Amino acid sequence: MISLSKRAITFLALLSLIGIVSAQAPKIEEGFDCRVMPMPQPVATKDTVEVIEFFWYGCPHCYDFEPELSAWVKRQPKDVVFRRVPVAFRDDFMPHSQLFYALEAMGKGDALNEKVMYAMHKENKRLLNEKEIADWIASQGIDRNSFLATYRSFAVVSKARAAKQIAEAYRIDGAPTIVMQGKYLTSPSIAGTKAKSITVMDYLEDKIRKNKYKQ
Incomplete structure (x- = not known):
């Protein structure tokens, strides 16, 4: 009968544990879990990890992904720069993009973005025209006239139009879509699950960090 020393038993136990952890860690395959864009887009700032979520307020998948994504954003270090870009796949969705940038301009985006999505997905509010949007905004305690002035402003309308052009440049065809460093693209539908x-x-x-933020 062969006897093992305590040191050998400990070593074998560690090997077994490493094997279990390796088996549990999901394998990431570029081309399947994420895609490399054929034409990378320039990043806005240097020496950072740029993360963009292309989303639409009316997208049920965006609403479903929001808790996990928000939790991810909150735990990121300072070198990660996150921003959202609204996508209008049809012209009649443009009011949602204007709403997003109007709230951003008024400093209300962080407080109301999730509430907008809740209103649409849980309270069946479409918010597809100016009156519906203004009525809902007023119900949140924001001055209607101030909001409408911002919503109709040249700056907000220009940003909404620019967002559509950005989505086209990135060739975004679904939401939510995450683009990192202007090059890598992933999403729950691409990876298979929200967790993945x-x-x-x-x-x-x-x-990206190991590559010293290079594209």
Whole structure:
């Protein structure tokens, strides 16, 4: 009968644990869990990990992904720069893009973006025209006239139009879509699940940082 020393038993136990962890860690495959864009887009700032979520207020998948994405954003270090870009796949969705930038201009985006999505997905509010949007905004305690002045402003309308052009440049064909460093693209539908897409984002973040933020 062969007897093992305590040191050998400990070593074998560690090997077994490493094997279990490796088996549990999901494998990330570029081309499947994430895609490399054929034409990378320039990043806005240097020495940072740029993360863009292309979303639409009316998208049920965006609403479903929001808790996981918000939790991910909150735990990121200072070198990660996150921003949202609204996508209008049809012209009649443009009011939602204007709403997003109007709230941003008024400093109300962080407080109301999730409430907008809740109103649309849980309270069946479409918010597809100026009156519906203004009525809902007023119900949130924001001055209607001040909001409408911002919503109709040249700056907000220009940003909404620019967002559509940005989405076209990135060739976004679905929402939510995450683009990292203007180059890597992933989403819950691409990765397979919300949890896997978050894992892919962590993987890409580490890769970008190891590459010294180069594209």
